[in-house]
Amino acid sequence: LKMRRGITRLAVGQTRRGVCASVVVSKRRYNKVVEVDEAVKDVKDGSYLLVGGFGLCGIPENLISAVRKSGVKNLTVASNNCGVADFGLGLLLQTKQIKRMVSSYVGENHLFESQYLNGELELELTPQGTLAEKLRAGGAGIPAFYTSTGVGTFLEEGGGVVKYGKNGAVDIYSEKREVKEFDGKKYLMEKSIRGDFALVKAWRADRKGNLQFRFTGNNFNAPCAKAAKITIAEVEEIVDEGVIPPDSIHLPGIYVHRLVLGKNYEKRIENLTLSKTAAASSEPKKETKAAGSEVGPPPKKSNKDDVIRDRIAKRASFEFKDGMYCNLGIGIPTLSSNFIPKGIHIELQSENGLLGMGPFPESGKQDPDLINAGKQTVTTLPGSATFDSAESFAMIRGAKVDISILGAMQVSEFGDLSNWMIPGKMVKGPGGAMDLTASGSRVVVTMEHTAKGKHKILKKNTLPLTAKGSVNRIITEMCVFDVDKENGLTLIEVHDEFTVDDVKKATGCEFRVKEGGPDK
Numbered sequence: 001l002k003m004r005r006g007i008t009r010l011a012v013g014q015t016r017r018g019v020c021a022s023v024v025v026s027k028r029r030y031n032k033v034v035e036v037d038e039a040v041k042d043v044k045d046g047s048y049l050l051v052g053g054f055g056l057c058g059i060p061e062n063l064i065s066a067v068r069k070s071g072v073k074n075l076t077v078a079s080n081n082c083g084v085a086d087f088g089l090g091l092l093l094q095t096k097q098i099k100r101m102v103s104s105y106v107g108e109n110h111l112f113e114s115q116y117l118n119g120e121l122e123l124e125l126t127p128q129g130t131l132a133e134k135l136r137a138g139g140a141g142i143p144a145f146y147t148s149t150g151v152g153t154f155l156e157e158g159g160g161v162v163k164y165g166k167n168g169a170v171d172i173y174s175e176k177r178e179v180k181e182f183d184g185k186k187y188l189m190e191k192s193i194r195g196d197f198a199l200v201k202a203w204r205a206d207r208k209g210n211l212q213f214r215f216t217g218n219n220f221n222a223p224c225a226k227a228a229k230i231t232i233a234e235v236e237e238i239v240d241e242g243v244i245p246p247d248s249i250h251l252p253g254i255y256v257h258r259l260v261l262g263k264n265y266e267k268r269i270e271n272l273t274l275s276k277t278a279a280a281s282s283e284p285k286k287e288t289k290a291a292g293s294e295v296g297p298p299p300k301k302s303n304k305d306d307v308i309r310d311r312i313a314k315r316a317s318f319e320f321k322d323g324m325y326c327n328l329g330i331g332i333p334t335l336s337s338n339f340i341p342k343g344i345h346i347e348l349q350s351e352n353g354l355l356g357m358g359p360f361p362e363s364g365k366q367d368p369d370l371i372n373a374g375k376q377t378v379t380t381l382p383g384s385a386t387f388d389s390a391e392s393f394a395m396i397r398g399a400k401v402d403i404s405i406l407g408a409m410q411v412s413e414f415g416d417l418s419n420w421m422i423p424g425k426m427v428k429g430p431g432g433a434m435d436l437t438a439s440g441s442r443v444v445v446t447m448e449h450t451a452k453g454k455h456k457i458l459k460k461n462t463l464p465l466t467a468k469g470s471v472n473r474i475i476t477e478m479c480v481f482d483v484d485k486e487n488g489l490t491l492i493e494v495h496d497e498f499t500v501d502d503v504k505k506a507t508g509c510e511f512r513v514k515e516g517g518p519d520k
Helices: 061-070 090-094 110-117 129-139 223-225 304-318 333-341 387-395 433-436 500-506
Strands: 003-004 007-016 018-028 048-051 075-078 099-103 121-123 146-149 163-164 170-173 179-182 185-191 193-208 228-239 258-260 325-326 347-348 354-357 380-386 404-407 411-414 444-445 471-476 479-486 487-494
Touching: 003 258, 061 090, 061 193, 061 228, 075 129, 090 110, 129 146, 129 185, 129 223, 129 387, 185 223, 223 228, 223 387, 304 333, 304 444, 304 471, 325 333, 333 404, 333 444, 347 387, 387 433, 404 433, 487 500
Parallel strands: 048 075, 048 193, 075 099, 099 121, 193 228, 228 258, 325 347, 325 404, 404 444, 444 471
Antiparallel strands: 003 007, 007 018, 121 163, 146 185, 163 170, 179 185, 347 354, 354 380, 471 479, 479 487
């Protein structure tokens, strides 16, 4: 070893030509551990932050609190969502330190939604898979890329509302995307993202900054870490070099500039959901179970709305074929997994980074680092795999997922889908739906046939599109339609309670009836 001005020169052996090689390593790079306030001290007004997490899973709690404490303002923040009103990035909304969000999902964060609709917050709505790829590509030095996600929607055409003005006026619109055809198919050009700072959360690190994540706590953390000039990682445990085996490192330390040992983690669960057999809990429960194979149906429910939901979900379960990889949306689509026919085994893919999703956990066995795309607590199965969001959407865009079952607000006669926004009133965000419906995989929509007596199946959508001509089948409590993006709807099944005339009255467009009449 030779020391010179803080540099260690280490002889490491011989090359193939017999010449002694050496590696020069700066000692100051080895120990990257700093206190949390020190870690964010050079975050300035107007900085562009990339913040990991999905819902409240895998969020950098300590770093967010430190940024709030610092008082910096006019921040642009790229993150899948913005926490909840009183936790996560929602804390920075409370203090109005964020000027612009780049997100895929607003969800149930009423503060996020209200600030946007009232013109207090700029919002670049970005499909979840496109956001993940913008970060991945940015980290890889790729300035832009083409994707089919968003073709035929506001992303291609521009005119999406980035910032509302006074009295419902619009101050800033989104720009049009460049369009190019490859092999006869249209694609949009998306510019990559490079941030000033990434704030990410991992489970464990060594002092070189090598990171390990737990389960679905990876999500957007790895893509964010790669795409920033300075990456700050907070972790629950810091170990010496060599404790983490090289083949167990999820993110190499070359991407990490500063490490913070997090304290007093709250690790809130946004949507605690327990199995049907779990002990009674004061927490609200959603669906009864979301298993991956051979699950019998739950008991019948007496509530009329629940009976309708179960009817739709049960019919949707017959779309599953043995060995399929499936992605299920929130609500009725997830409920369909309760009715998987005997002898059918499927693999459930959740876009937040889980393949092989198991049932909801029993009470006391929930894990805040293990959730599905609806932020519900879940479990894994033997053979399950977890990964980051960029990897997840590579599977989706690459059409490795066989079928996606989604909910909808509206579907047109040619399969145009709307399921994420009512302009000026309600904004949920596209989430992963735009990517799922653009992949070329089979898309089945499950929904109630009408909404308060108004048609949901229409000649033309009146709400902003999620995707154009993407839906292959519509399943409602009344019937089942097959959809052809050139020839329109064909009625193939009608429930026993209804007639073809009933379906005509409840449907806002014309349709054909299957030759020989619809099945019951």
